[in-house]
Amino acid sequence: MAEKATLDEIISMVLETKAAEIRDVPLKVTNKEVENLPLENRPFLYASGNWGPGYVSIKGLVGRKKIIRFLTEQLAIRIVETVPRLDFVLSSIDIDFVAGNVTGGMIPGWILSEALEEMLGKTVPFVYVRELRKKGGQKEQITGIINNPEISPGMNGLVVEELVNFAQTTCNGAIVLREGGYRATHAATILFYDNPEAVKALEDLGITMVYLFTLPDLLAAAEKQQAYPQRAIADYREFLTDPLGWQTARGLTPIERGGTI
Numbered sequence: 001m002a003e004k005a006t007l008d009e010i011i012s013m014v015l016e017t018k019a020a021e022i023r024d025v026p027l028k029v030t031n032k033e034v035e036n037l038p039l040e041n042r043p044f045l046y047a048s049g050n051w052g053p054g055y056v057s058i059k060g061l062v063g064r065k066k067i068i069r070f071l072t073e074q075l076a077i078r079i080v081e082t083v084p085r086l087d088f089v090l091s092s093i094d095i096d097f098v099a100g101n102v103t104g105g106m107i108p109g110w111i112l113s114e115a116l117e118e119m120l121g122k123t124v125p126f127v128y129v130r131e132l133r134k135k136g137g138q139k140e141q142i143t144g145i146i147n148n149p150e151i152s153p154g155m156n157g158l159v160v161e162e163l164v165n166f167a168q169t170t171c172n173g174a175i176v177l178r179e180g181g182y183r184a185t186h187a188a189t190i191l192f193y194d195n196p197e198a199v200k201a202l203e204d205l206g207i208t209m210v211y212l213f214t215l216p217d218l219l220a221a222a223e224k225q226q227a228y229p230q231r232a233i234a235d236y237r238e239f240l241t242d243p244l245g246w247q248t249a250r251g252l253t254p255i256e257r258g259g260t261i
Helices: 007-016 031-036 059-063 065-082 106-120 168-179 196-205 215-225 230-241 243-250
Strands: 020-022 054-056 097-101 126-129 157-164 186-192 208-214
Touching: 007 065, 007 208, 007 215, 020 230, 054 230, 059 065, 065 106, 065 186, 065 208, 097 106, 097 168, 106 126, 106 157, 126 168, 157 168, 168 186, 168 196, 186 215, 196 243, 208 215, 215 230, 230 243
Parallel strands: 097 126, 097 157, 157 186, 186 208
Antiparallel strands: 020 054
């Protein structure tokens, strides 16, 4: 188990992997024009269906096992430090199992469940949650929970993703757990965009987000290291201030079904 690292150490590691990409999006562009733009000028389409100027591929770090394990173990430390306990016994932290959202939360979620087991000295089962819109098959939205003697109705599941931008899938994961008869009071992520739309959505559902670092943290470090052009960093900050307004000002409109591009 890794020792607790500083925020600077954590973010420097992420920046060194070149996981972050910021594009120079034109001031005026429509949805139809996006595909005709050079890649370096094309806005990202997020899973929520919204557009933005940057993306941090935390999920791409699954190919760097030491790095993704280190980041997830640091997140486990943060969870143990911040999630309320049922009493004064460390093992009574109010998290009973980990629910990784498909697909980005599956591998970090599994690693997180292992790390929490070691830190808390108790069994922390892992399941994964499919999106609300999944159809076909057995329509099983929570995989690993049926006939699982280690998970009982009313237990508290921790919804996990590798990053949270608009928080749509995080909220959906919590809804799935609650509709299945479980509690979902907390969510956890390595990178939280601290997007005001996400903050409101999480508050509305009564979900507390535990994160390792935020996008503003990363941008501040990137600015200090001069890792990206200042104009690109400023544009990303503008997006974070008002993500919906950033899109509207450029002539972009959210679409029903997204997916990072």
